Amino acid sequence: MSRTLTKFKVNSWLILTLCFLINFVLGFKHVWSVLVPYIEVDLRISRALVVLPFSLMSIVNVVGFSTIDYVKSRLGLKLTLTLTTASTGLGLILASISQDIIMLTISYAFIYGIGQALGYVLAVTLGVKWLYRTRRGLAAGLTSGGYSLGTLVLAPITSYLVSYFGWRLTILVIAIASIVVMSIATLVLTEPQDDVVSSRTYTPLDILKTKTFYIAWSMIFLTSLIDGFAASHLTPFVIEYVGVGVLIASTAVSVYSSVNFLTRIVIGEVAERLGIYRILMITYIISTLNIVLLPTYRSLPLAYLGSSLIGVVHGTNVALIPLIAARMWGTKYLGSNYGLLLTSATMSMLAGPIIGGLSHDLTGNYGLSMVILAIASATGIPLLYIIRKEITQS
Structure with missing residues (x-):
């Protein structure tokens, strides 16, 4: 044995x-x-x-x-x-x-x-x-x-x-x-011999017929929009609000990426111990407050803090999506179910840059985009509460 x-x-x-x-x-x-x-x-x-x-x-x-x-x-x-x-x-x-x-x-x-x-x-x-x-x-x-x-x-x-x-x-x-x-x-690579199949077995077509899929999808999409924004606008944002050159401003991207990576590594294990719902709720509340305060971060250390917190929310969402999918719909069709839910983060990476770009083109700054992104992030909090039972079950 x-x-x-x-x-x-x-x-x-x-x-x-x-x-x-x-x-x-x-x-x-x-x-x-x-x-x-x-x-x-x-x-x-x-x-x-x-x-x-x-x-x-x-x-x-x-x-x-x-x-x-x-x-x-x-x-x-x-x-x-x-x-x-x-x-x-x-x-x-x-x-x-x-x-x-x-x-x-x-x-x-x-x-x-x-x-x-x-x-x-x-x-x-x-x-x-x-x-x-x-x-x-x-x-x-x-x-x-x-x-x-x-x-x-x-x-x-x-x-x-x-x-x-x-x-x-x-x-x-x-x-x-x-x-x-x-x-x-x-x-x-092989499939595990003792593959775990939970009592819940939903096919991709099954989950597309449920309200919980669209609630979970919307939750991740809305709270991940700030990450799409950061992917293309973080450096010019820091240049504009902190008043530094492009070389120094780009270091905020390195901070964001590093924290994003570290968060992905540890957050899954932490969520298994403290609960996915609790971790997501804390993350979304902090992220919303961070977005509201981002335009007030006028020094490089504060810009690094804001960049780090954006990295935390993205790392948390991406790392926990497969666990959320497994909890809600089982593991038999985890590949496609996880993939369908992952499209929410992918779409946010398309929409986030557009929100930032249009805001800057229309107003000359990123203020309007911060309002939109803060409202989006805050909307994710009640959506999380609605599906709390589904993501807390074993």
């Missing part, structure tokens, strides 16, 4: 490590902004066109997030992982040799995008399933945290490589690294 238990523990942590590494390399998606100036010059296109592949990928991600269990049920885990590896690698390789924005968009947004979506959801759900009985909170945090750490680490590496070797060779290097990591994972 002890040998079996030891083998189970070793396999569980090996699986978790590989899931972490998959999301680490997939974190390259959010390094796109580093490549933007180089692609803009090389392809001789406008800034609006350069960001098109990244923007369209978010839509493609939604398709991948919501269809993962269907694909896996038809192909099996191994073939799904093989498809994910091939799509990820091929998309990046084709992107590296693209000669126009059309080819670049097809390669990056659609081919790489579908592999990126399938890989992310597979990594998180497999990690959670393997440690569901014991450390599911830690598994959710580590697997989703791998993505944040990947972005943090790959951003400076990409910046270095692109300055010496150009954007094409840089993408090719990332493609090779991704293929190696995901190929190893494909050979090793």
Whole structure:
């Protein structure tokens, strides 16, 4: 019995490590902004066109997030992982040799995008399933945290490589690294033999017929809008309100990203001990107050504080989404159910920048966007209260 238990523990942590590494390399998606100036010059296109592949990928991600269990049920885990590896690698390789924005968009947004979506959801759900009985909170945090750490680490590496070797060779290097990591994972990863199936078994179609799905989706979307805002406007916001240069202002993004990563790692385990409902309620209240006060943060330390709290809410939402999905709808169809709920965070990353941009264009500052984002965040609090029973059950 002890040998079996030891083998189970070793396999569980090996699986978790590989899931972490998959999301680490997939974190390259959010390094796109580093490549933007180089692609803009090389392809001789406008800034609006350069960001098109990244923007369209978010839509493609939604398709991948919501269809993962269907694909896996038809192909099996191994073939799904093989498809994910091939799509990820091929998309990046084709992107590296693209000669126009059309080819670049097809390669990056659609081919790489579908592999990126399938890989992310597979990594998180497999990690959670393997440690569901014991450390599911830690598994959710580590697997989703791998993505944040990947972005943090790959951003400076990409910046270095692109300055010496150009954007094409840089993408090719990332493609090779991704293929190696995901190929190893494909050979090793399996479904857990004692897969936990809770008493609640909802298919994706079932949850789309429930009110709780739309309440939970709206809650995460509204409270995550501030993260979408920060992803594209945090640096200019700090420049405008603190009065520092772009180099110093950009350090707020590093603070935000670091806290985001650390939160993802620890919050799942903390939520398992203190309760998901309690953690989310505290986080949403603090986040709402932080948004209200953001325009008053006129010093760099206060800007760092505000950036940190934005990182906390994003890290908390993303890390707890798989646990919320498992609690409310069971684990049998966790992949697609989690993917459907995850689209709320994806859509907030599209809407948040628009809110910030329109506010600044119309009024010349970010004041109006802060009002909108604060109201949105505050609205998430009663929505959380409505579904408190569903997310507190085992």
